[in-house]
Amino acid sequence: MSEGIRTNSIPPDTLATILESAVLAPSSHNTQPWRFEISETGVSLFADRLRALPVNDPDDRELTISCGCALFNLRIAAAHAGFDAHCTLLPEPGDEDLLATVSFTPVSGAEDRQTELFQAITRRRTYRKRFEPKQVPSNVLSILEESAETEGAWFQVLDSEHARHQVAELVAEGDAAQWSNPSWRRELAAWMHPRRKGDGLTVPGMVAPVAQLVVRTFDMGNGVGAKDRQLADESPVIAALGTAGDGVEDWLKAGQALERVLLRSLGQGLQASYLNQPIQVAVLRPKLQHLLGHSGFPQILLRFGYPATDLPAAPRRNLQEVVENSDARAIKAKQASRR
Known part of the structure; x- marks a missing residue:
């Protein structure tokens, strides 16, 4: 694998390890909507619009946030390997798919290797089950708030029972709106795969066709909404992560802040x-914004708690599927121009 992953500034095996960490980032429906291009100067991160969710995420906002999460993992893995990752966001305004470029500089052994965050990358899960009925100390929430601020975002915990209940009602209302849309249900069903597919929402292979049919056919918004309302009400912490603006660069910052928060929370x-x-x-977004009383834009709504059980990692695509070198991209562009 590492033979095709080369840059002058970092050994191929090390770069492969860094990219393996990058692709463990979370993404909507586990779509993994990123591509990495390797050149002599470093790594370029591209949005893979073929893996977009046009109904659930019509502006590619969550797609971009997911790519921001992958970029943060890349930065942490590089630091753990002994390299500073110098990131430039949106380096070419004419190329909307190019989200960031990264170059690497070796650092001395005395530098911070971000070991705690690096080790958390492989342990992070999207925990959709009930949490233990245990409160989260306020000093821990302060750590998460500081983590978001480090990446240029804000993190706000909903403290009052009234605010938490209102958020739970908004979640249920959102479920009802989404499930009532046949196009949304079809899109969800399309990403329900057996684990061997390497992406999507994992469904046992034998029941996958039936599960997809049920999701496509039936509006289950009331039942799902009731379950999510209960999850929200019972969660030890509900918090919003947001940004001052609401453009592509803000979304990339939100993704990096989100992943830093998630990895710090694991610690x-x-x-x-x-x-x-x-x-x-x-x-519903303005209603949430009003409830938060914050001047910025909420980008992610999270629930935190202590897990009651361990969960397996979500499947991931192989690096060969998401990594190419600059020569290969140039050839593809030339072929496309001839059509």
């Missing part, structure tokens, strides 16, 4: 999952 024994329905459904 405190926490896991997290998402309640993003009030942000995904456009008419």
Whole structure:
């Protein structure tokens, strides 16, 4: 694998290890919507629009946030390997798919290798089950708030029971709106795969066709909404992560902040999952913004707690599927121009 992964600034095996960490980032429906291009000067991160969710994420906002998460993992893995990762966001305004370029500089052994964050990358899970009925200390929440701020985002915990209940109602309302849309259900069903597929929402192979048919056919919004409302009400922590603006660069910052928060939370024994329905459904996002009383834009709604059990990692595609060198991209572009 490493024979095709080369840059002048970093050994191929080391770069392969860094990229293996990058692709462990979370993404909507586990779509893994990223591509990496290797050149002599470093790594370029591209959005893979073929893996977009046009109904669930019409502006590619969550797609870009997912790529930001992958970029943060890349930075941490590089630091652990002894390299500074110098990132430039949106380096070419004319290429909307090129989200970031990264170059690497070796650092001395005395530098911070980000060991805790690096080790958390492989342990992070999207924990959709109930959490232990145990409160999260306020000093831990302060750590998460500082983590988001480090990456240029904000992190706000919903403290009052009234606010938490209102958020739970928005989540249920979002579920009802999404499930009532046949196009949304078809899109969800299309990403329900057996684990061997390497992406998507894992469904046992024998029942996958039936599960897909049920999701496509039936509006289960009321049942799903009731379950999510209960999850929200019972979660020890509900928090929003947001940014001052709402453009592509803000979304990339939100992704990096999200992954830093998730990895730092693991160091405190926490896991997290998402309640993003009030942000995904456009008419509900202003209501959430008003509830938060924050001048910025909520990008992610999270629930945190102490996991009651261990979960397996979500499947991932092979590096060969997401990595190419600059020569290969140039050839593809030339072939496309001839059509």
